[in-house]
Amino acid sequence: NPSHLEAVNTVVLGKVRAKQAQRKDTNREQVMGILLHGDAAFAGQGLVAETFDLSHLKGYRTGGTIHFVVNNQIGFTTKPTDSRSSPYCSDIAKVVQAPILHVNGDDPEAVVHAARIATEFRQEFKQDVVIDMFCYRRFGHNESDEPAFTQPKMYDVIGKHPTTKDIYAQQLVKEGLLSEERIKELDKSFQDYLDEEFKASENYRPNKADWLEGKWSGLASSHGEDADWIGKTGVENDLLQEVGRALSTPPSDFDINRKILRQLKAKAKMFETGEGIDWATAEALAFGTLMCEGTPVRLSGQDCQRGTFSQRHAKLIDQTTEAKYTPLNNIRTGQAELEVLNSPLSEAGVLGFEYGITLAEPHSLVLWEAQFGDFANGAQVIIDQFISSGEAKWLRMSGLVMLLPHGYEGQGPEHSSARLERYLQLCGENNMQVANCTTPANYYHILRRQIRRSFRKPLILMTPKSLLRHKQCVSNLSDFATGTTFLPVISETAKLVDDKKVKRVVLSSGKVYYDLLAERENRGIEDVALVRVEQLYPWPEKELATELAKYPNADVVWCQEESENMGSWFFVDRRIEATLASIKHKAGRPVYVGRAASASPATGLLKAHLREQAELVDAALSVK
Template sequence: LQIPIFHVNGEDPEAVAQAVRLALDFRNEFQRDAVIDMYCYRLRGHNEGDEPSFTQPLMYQSIARQNSVRDGYLKRLLTLGGVTAEEAEQIAKDRHAKLEADFTAAKNRDFQLSNPTPIGPWDKYYGGPAANAPNVITGVDRGKLTELLEKLTHIPEDFHIHPKLVRAMERRRQMAEGREPLDWATAEALAFASLAVEGVRVRLSGQDSQRGTFSHRHAVMHDVKDGREYMPLAHLSPNQGSVRIVNSPLSESGVMGFDYGYSLDCPEGLVAWEAQFGDFANAGQVVIDQFIASAEAKWRRLSGLVLLLPHGFEGQGPEHSSARLERFLTLAAEDNMQIVNPTTPAQYFHCLRRQVIRPWRKPLVVMTPKSLLRRRECTSTLAELSRGRFHSVLPESASRLTGRNTRVLLCSGKVYYDLRQRRQELGVEGPPIIRLEQLYPFPINQLLAAFAPLPKGTPLVWVQEEPENMGAWRFLRAMWDDSVCQRYPLRCISRPASASPATGSKAAHEREQAELVDRALRGD
């Protein structure tokens, strides 16, 4: 590693302080890590009520004979004549009185924890309630998008691209000309590119993130003759922000933790961690629980980290189907994070740009698609990227909602396309479908606006691919019970409650999915 290790006696406070200063100076000067090896002992075991001599009697007999660190340091100061015993005693009394005063104040009914104004790189950003978050415009001029997309297809003449990527580059050129709609990966690339040319640092890491788990991204290409790399996102403008897309080791907790730490020092950037499959995020659950979901409440530490979690039931088995949406919704409280399940490339584009443009900093959890990456209906136009913003709720046309509906379907994510396709196959107009694109903070006002054309008493049916005990259903049920705002009866159509997220049989999955979709459309 070529880094120093400073060994220091933990019972010598001045030596410890010197080692810390030296390590910080080294890190500041050489931009490399430093390790402090402080040797000391644990005075009271695991906590103040623990009795460590139960298991280490001899060691704790020796510890009992030791002077405390304060007594040893005071003895040294008295020998040097740097302080008198009376002065030392007064310092201790003053400190104890200050702590008692603060403790008494904290027990006061009207006590409010101080929340100092962020400084340094955080002085432009804030957290707090979702009501503080501005509704920003995230569109980019169409001409600029076309220019960026053309640059993303430019490959140096001496670079030998993989033959299978030639067609992909040509298709993107057609997208730039408006002859082809934009797929998911292209919308993502344009989100990264548009932010980069605005001077924003972009970082994405994950297992196979350069190519993309589903061979859809190809942000970093490899010369087939000499193996060198080329990333078009890094060659957009002389003054662009840094773009790093890296393949990470197979350690979800380690890499997610690193990227969380990166986000703490880069609030102005787009910092994202991507799971190979959303299911694999469970190996980083400790980082999600102890830092991402709760750091603002515990320590007033904000983070804009983005988690990209491929999610969707497509017959790939119980370990490759679910990003465990229900776990994130269980952790959601006090507007601590954002949880979205966008269904169009344009929505994803606006969501990523919103994360950077507005100064409200919260972690963003994105349920990203798998099969939708190549589904023809899941496309957007350049016009949809050039105008507007992210929409938390996507209702169908007003004409569908104002018709004579026996019920309205609510859903989130890929199942929308399955419902729509089956509805077309049956040749029926209804029932209309409303997509919930953001699940937290819950967009109640936008949802009620979508319900406005509906008569009171119109039944609502929540449709989800996940088993009844997973997905968003129980989160919604806890919020609404069996009716939305006591106006619209609510029930759920899903797979039965299950200990496993999904079946391991492709045939069983397809049968279950068809039955679920048909039940929703028939109104069973």
């Protein structure tokens, strides 16, 4: 449990859920989660409420968790009267009517009895249960703390109070079960055991092979340049067409919404012509092909069944009966299953749950989607404590995908930025991937490679909003077929002047590319090349060097929509400079083009947004 005390709760629940699925434990009797809590954290941290909220939900239930609260005023120097409004630290459990057993920590047999009751209750009723062990801390918050500084009266009483061990020992002697000599022997034996284990720990070195066993056997560590960062992700055209038919063909007796029916007919035409594959269809192809290959897919998030932008429609709703139909679960017999869950209005708890699943199950594609990318702010503790650092801290890989809608469309500060800069700042030691794709095909490939490589890494994806229906943000079906793969950098696609006559290369990532492309076409510019950096980390130095070397006489611009103190600029600046130096390019350093540094991620006024957007596009394309 990291120091952010309750952050681990739903991670544990996700692991439990995954292990139950592996055992086909639908009765939820073979795997159980036990959470250890401190009293101050149990009463004070919102993740506890999120954990209880998940306990009865169909997509997240685990058949009950035993919560063991060590109620010993562990919250440093703050008294209970200053840290909670309710009489008991365990009162939050009443929100789901979980039974709460209060027990005296100085009575070990009563504690064991309470634990037995809790275990039997959980197994019988498949619900959460809480044990509130009322006790005290003898030496303060840690080994060097002096609790008498702040609670002198209480620690005067505690100092005179016999230890739990001594109280229980005297009880056993009084009952004639143990002698004083035997108690001393047991005490010395246990102290000797602790000393031996402490000595052994000095020479302990983790064995990397230990964490690649069981479900993880066959997978490998991913450190080093030789790791397969691209993967083989294209599939046969016949499989693409098979998924396309299932995707666009609802049951004949299903009363489907007319607007969705039009969408399905449009999808059918995409597969008939092999053109115009949009973002949501590409995603469905990634899911469907993986499922046909035996890989289950789980996607959760707020309103993700329909999709925040009404783009996904993973579950269709009968307009008469409200029966549900999942097209991708009806591709072929024997396929793996798609699970799409509308989550509670929670970020930290649900993201922790999905991360926990990936720790136990490396052979499923697991995704969490923020309603808007900004909302991942509420889950920052999960990102910092687990996703970005879990492999380095605990030798535990995760293939979790985070989908974060991102892009400046004049929707205001809370609906524009997924805070790309925060993820990039966390990048190091090849710990995760951060990408901002511009084509449906690249989105498809980057999802499939999560499973089709020999290792697992978290993937942070800036996903679009306006590009979901942008006429130019489409791919051909051939871009998904055998022989195609993910492109970390996308070259200039238009026919311009000779490469040596190109005066400027504009590097960008994500949606702003289409704004640049439209204005370049509008102005008839032929000597400015647009190169897209699709993957920001790991930094695609070789691919970018190849592109920049094509234009030896051009200056180099980095263009972004985000403010200068946000987005990618502070991350890519020196990396582009190093890439230019490696090919001895005359440009030397890239030039920044984008919004000025600001405190707020974006303006709330559409007119101001449009003006800012036009200015940055103009600056990027105007060669002096």
